[in-house]
Amino acid sequence: MSFKNIHFVGVGLIGxxxxxxxxxxxxxxxxxxxxxxxxxxxxxxxxxxxxxxxxLDQVHQSDLVIIAIPVDATLKVLPAVLDNISDHTLVIDAAxxxxxxxxxxxxxxxxxxxLAAHPIAGTEYSGPSAALKGLYxxxxxIICEVEETAFxxxxxxxxxxxxxxMRIRYMKPKAHDKHIAYVSHLSHISSFMLGKTVIEKEKNExxxxxxxxxxxxxTVRLAKSSPxxxxxxxxxxxxxxxxxxxxxxxxxxxxxxxxxxEDFNAVYKEMEDTNRIxxxxxxxxxxxxxxxx
Amino acid sequence: MSFKNIHFVGVGLIGxxxxxxxxxxxxxxxxxxxxxxxxxxxxxxxxxxxxxxxxLDQVHQSDLVIIAIPVDATLKVLPAVLDNISDHTLVIDAAxxxxxxxxxxxxxxxxxxxLAAHPIAGTEYSGPSAALKGLYxxxxxIICEVEETAFxxxxxxxxxxxxxxMRIRYMKPKAHDKHIAYVSHLSHISSFMLGKTVIEKEKNExxxxxxxxxxxxxTVRLAKSSPxxxxxxxxxxxxxxxxxxxxxxxxxxxxxxxxxxEDFNAVYKEMEDTNRIxxxxxxxxxxxxxxxx
Numbered sequence: 001m002s003f004k005n006i007h008f009v010g011v012g013l014i015g016x017x018x019x020x021x022x023x024x025x026x027x028x029x030x031x032x033x034x035x036x037x038x039x040x041x042x043x044x045x046x047x048x049x050x051x052x053x054x055x056l057d058q059v060h061q062s063d064l065v066i067i068a069i070p071v072d073a074t075l076k077v078l079p080a081v082l083d084n085i086s087d088h089t090l091v092i093d094a095a096x097x098x099x100x101x102x103x104x105x106x107x108x109x110x111x112x113x114x115l116a117a118h119p120i121a122g123t124e125y126s127g128p129s130a131a132l133k134g135l136y137x138x139x140x141x142i143i144c145e146v147e148e149t150a151f152x153x154x155x156x157x158x159x160x161x162x163x164x165x166m167r168i169r170y171m172k173p174k175a176h177d178k179h180i181a182y183v184s185h186l187s188h189i190s191s192f193m194l195g196k197t198v199i200e201k202e203k204n205e206x207x208x209x210x211x212x213x214x215x216x217x218x219t220v221r222l223a224k225s226s227p228x229x230x231x232x233x234x235x236x237x238x239x240x241x242x243x244x245x246x247x248x249x250x251x252x253x254x255x256x257x258x259x260x261x262e263d264f265n266a267v268y269k270e271m272e273d274t275n276r277i278x279x280x281x282x283x284x285x286x287x288x289x290x291x292x293x
Numbered sequence: 294m295s296f297k298n299i300h301f302v303g304v305g306l307i308g309x310x311x312x313x314x315x316x317x318x319x320x321x322x323x324x325x326x327x328x329x330x331x332x333x334x335x336x337x338x339x340x341x342x343x344x345x346x347x348x349l350d351q352v353h354q355s356d357l358v359i360i361a362i363p364v365d366a367t368l369k370v371l372p373a374v375l376d377n378i379s380d381h382t383l384v385i386d387a388a389x390x391x392x393x394x395x396x397x398x399x400x401x402x403x404x405x406x407x408l409a410a411h412p413i414a415g416t417e418y419s420g421p422s423a424a425l426k427g428l429y430x431x432x433x434x435i436i437c438e439v440e441e442t443a444f445x446x447x448x449x450x451x452x453x454x455x456x457x458x459m460r461i462r463y464m465k466p467k468a469h470d471k472h473i474a475y476v477s478h479l480s481h482i483s484s485f486m487l488g489k490t491v492i493e494k495e496k497n498e499x500x501x502x503x504x505x506x507x508x509x510x511x512t513v514r515l516a517k518s519s520p521x522x523x524x525x526x527x528x529x530x531x532x533x534x535x536x537x538x539x540x541x542x543x544x545x546x547x548x549x550x551x552x553x554x555e556d557f558n559a560v561y562k563e564m565e566d567t568n569r570i571x572x573x574x575x576x577x578x579x580x581x582x583x584x585x586x
Contacts, residue, residue: 120506140503169503182494183504187487187512192563193544194483195570200544201475201537209576210433210462211476213413215518217574218511219480224571225508227564235557244494245549249542251486251493256538264528270485271520277488278517281510283502 002026003160007054007062009034009077011044013122014094015068016131018164019049024133025163032058036073044128060086064160067093072232075104082110090153092117096180097236098144098173106148115157116144118176119166120184124224137165142180144173181240188222188230189245195223295319296453300347300355302327302370304337306415307387308361309424311457312342317426318456325351329366337421353379357453360386365525368397375403383446385410389473390529391437391466399441408450409437411469412459413477417517430458435473437466474533481515481523482538488516 003026008015011033019031033050035041041053056077059065065081067074074095081091082105091114095101102116121139123130141161146154161168171179198216202208208216234241258266296319301308304326312324326343328334334346349370352358358374360367367388374384375398384407388394395409414432416423434454439447454461464472491509495501501509527534551559 120504122506122508124508139506142504167503179495179500179504182491183501183509186490187508189545189548190483190487191508191512192567193541193548194480195567196563197479197537197541197544198475199567199570199573201540202472205573207472208476208573210460211413211435211472212574213415213432215415215417215480215484215515216476218514219484220570220574221511222508223564223567225564225568227561227568230564231557231561234552234560235555238552238555242549242552244490245545245552247494248486248490249545249549251490252482252538252542252545255482255486256535256542259527259531259535259538262528262531264524267527268520268524270489271516271518271523274485274488274492274516275518275520277492277513280492280498280501281505281513 003029003064005030005032005062005064007032007034007059007065008050009056009065009067009081010069010073011035011040011049011128012068013126013128013130013132013135014119015066016044016047016049016128017121017133017135018066018068018094019044020131020133021136021164022160023048025160032062036069040128044131047128047131049128049131056080056084059084059089062089064156065089065091067091067095070229070232071095071097071101071236074101075236078114079105079108082108082114085110085113087113089113090115090156092157094119096184096233098142098171098176100236102145102148102173111148112150113153115146115149115153116173117157118142118144118180124221126226126229134165136161139166140169141166142169142171142176144171144176146170177237178240181237182244185233185237185241186244186248188225189234189241190248191220191222192225195220296322296357298323298325298355298357300325300327300352300358301343302349302358302360302374303362304328304333304342304421304424305361306419306421306423306425306428307412308359309337309340309342309421310414310426310428311359311361311387312337313424313426314429314457315453316341318453325355329362333421340421340424342421342424349373349377352377352382355382357449358382358384360384360388363522363525364388364390364394364529367394368529371407372398372401375401375407378403378406380406382406383408383449385450387412389477389526391435391464391469393529395438395441395466404441405443406446408439408442408446409466410450411435411437411473417514419519419522427458429454432459433462434459435462435464435469437464437469439463470530471533474530475537478526478530478534479537479541481518482527482534483541484513484515485518488513 031050032054044050119141325347337343412434
């Protein structure tokens with residue numbers, strides 16, 4: 001079950017990191033790259049991420065196509081890729097939204113060649129020079145409507161993810177988009193607006209630099225993320241994102257009111273109740289959390 | 294200029310980390326610990342952070358007293374320490390607020406023995422077992438109203454901070470509290486409320502754990518922080534914190550409205566404008582930032 005000819009559509013952080021690891025697992029595979037940005041293609045060649053650049057009309061030669069481009073571009077490129085593949089080609093995407101994308105190809109005659117995936121991994125950087133070996137090790141890969149993919153191709157994909165060290169979660173596209181709005185998309189808005197607020201307020205940027213140690217740096221890290229990637233995500237997942245953003249704003253307003261009313265016992269309780277996030281992030285079960293608290 | 298007898302009031306993360314490094318610099322010094330928590334004192338002894346426990350009426354023996362306890366306790370303990378010291382004792386605090394604390398001792402007959410400091414360093418953990426060697430290396434230490442401290446004691450303090458690898462910024466207490474509200478205190482509220490919002494929304498905590506990779510973990514890190522430490526900070530710095538929290542909420546509401554109005558060009562611009570935080574955090578000058586953008 002080794003891949004011989006692989007096409008990457010998008011050779012940035014996500015696609016590039018897949019390519020670096022897949023090259024180790026399938027050393028004989030020829031790896032092609034397609035990207036709207038010629039500089040990225042050249043850079044990906046220089047870094048050994050891809051062997052050669054290619055084009056969409058060549059994907060029929062491939063037994064594996066991985067699409068890792070912004071979610072609005074995925075909506076257009078995925079059907080075009082499916083139009084061009086051969087019978088046995090496995091197509092995987094890595095988009096951070098799943099509902100619109102799955103809907104777009106639901107009636108495509110090659111729907112069974114496509115596996116809808118979202119690897120929960122990345123950094124705040126982008127482009128081929130941000131690609132990292134081992135990025136996907138021990139990370140979760142969310143697979144949506146797996147029953148729509150041909151069984152033989154499911155098997156090939158799962159073997160690949162297992163070789164990369166990923167764990168699998170199965171979800172419906174609608175549920176995926178809702179949960180990911182809570183746990184990923186909101187964090188990005190929270191971070192971007194934190195960066196904006198502090199930049200607006202601090203006339204002297206040297207003050208930000210000198211005083212940033214105290215937690216600001218990690219909280220604002222995601223504000224370095226690419227607007228090209230994130231604008232289409234917020235557009236496609238608008239309803240879920242607005243819903244959770246609204247809850248976030250309400251919680252902040254409530255916290256502010258507690259401070260204004262000098263109800264610092266309640267302020268204490270807000271923080272104490274939220275401290276359980278530590279145990280949650282460490283993957284402790286509810287019983288273990290209760291025991292520790 | 295070596296210290297022979299040092300008292301730590303508070304042997305947690307901040308005091309304990311100072312003790313670990315100071316022991317390396319002044320290996321002959323005897324280090325005493327005072328803490329309201331007996332378990333912490335025992336733990337600090339077990340970890341070699343302090344040699345012996347002590348009490349406030351013993352601080353007159355010391356040439357250095359470092360106070361690293363919550364800011365409300367600092368308000369009460371600092372005058373008591375100053376009441377008990379000898380002529381040559383240097384007293385340093387590490388509190389995250391400075392205005393109320395400096396005001397509290399402005400007319401104390403030993404005011405010139407006290408240096409008001411805020412080392413911008415820490416982690417989301419607390420207690421003596423969270424103490425770390427090298428925590429202060431390359432970190433900023435903000436010193437407030439330095440002119441109120443006797444010159445000879447200033448010199449001793451600066452030598453110590455330099456030995457620890459810290460860089461110094463001088464600020465007025467009022468300015469300190471304002472800037473630190475922007476760059477540190479707001480981050481903590483943003484993070485606590487993010488954690489709260491996601492916990493409330495996700496009925497199944499396993500979903501948080503599985504999907505947390507995508508940035509959530511770093512954005513929510515500060516929500517593990519101690520309510521005992523942070524409640525008094527928010528209380529003492531209430532006015533500044535409410536002001537910046539209000540700005541933050543306004544920016545979030547504006548972002549939400551842009552999404553509701555489907556003005557995704559403006560959403561893009563919000564993020565693009567904020568991307569400059571990367572250069573700011575890397576300490577680039579305005580000219581270098583302009584060149585890069």
